[in-house]
Amino acid sequence: MSGGTLLLLGLGLSLCLTTLSATAAGLLRPALDFPLPIDSYRDQQIPSLFGKLTGRIQREPLNLVATIIFFGAIVHTFLAARFRKLAHNYQQSYDAIEYLLHTTDGPPDFGEKHDKLLFRAQLFYFMGEIEAVFGVWLIPLFVAIIGFHGWCC
Numbered sequence: 001m002s003g004g005t006l007l008l009l010g011l012g013l014s015l016c017l018t019t020l021s022a023t024a025a026g027l028l029r030p031a032l033d034f035p036l037p038i039d040s041y042r043d044q045q046i047p048s049l050f051g052k053l054t055g056r057i058q059r060e061p062l063n064l065v066a067t068i069i070f071f072g073a074i075v076h077t078f079l080a081a082r083f084r085k086l087a088h089n090y091q092q093s094y095d096a097i098e099y100l101l102h103t104t105d106g107p108p109d110f111g112e113k114h115d116k117l118l119f120r121a122q123l124f125y126f127m128g129e130i131e132a133v134f135g136v137w138l139i140p141l142f143v144a145i146i147g148f149h150g151w152c153c
Contacts, residue, residue: 034149036060062148066141073137080128087124093117 041059043052057064094117101114126132 062144065144065148069137069141069144072140073134076127076133076137077130080130080133082128083124084128087121087128090117090121090124094121 036059041052041056043055046052046055053063053067057067094114097114097117127136
């Protein structure tokens, strides 16, 4: 296993053990029905969508955060082609510097710029993958759920 994988496993184990000990000590309260059932909002008589959303956000503030994260994922989906184009541009710049590094000694800052371009190209290729968009946005949603309701149910 690589060092990064071991670090990630160690952090995950640490989080689980910390949560388990806090729960055993009675410091964390278990979440009452999460997610709340739709019927519990009692907003069937409210005709407007905005009115329903406002009432549901007042009852469960996580609904606002989750809605913002969802819209972020939708916008990200529409920007995926733009991210791929940016990645392609960074890749071309990287290739040009790679060529110059092999043909000449080049200025001393070429190596650092070279690394930054490679990182940016890979990052934007990843952000431009449609398959990864909602997986990426699950991370802040998961963090928000933990922040609002704790780790353990």
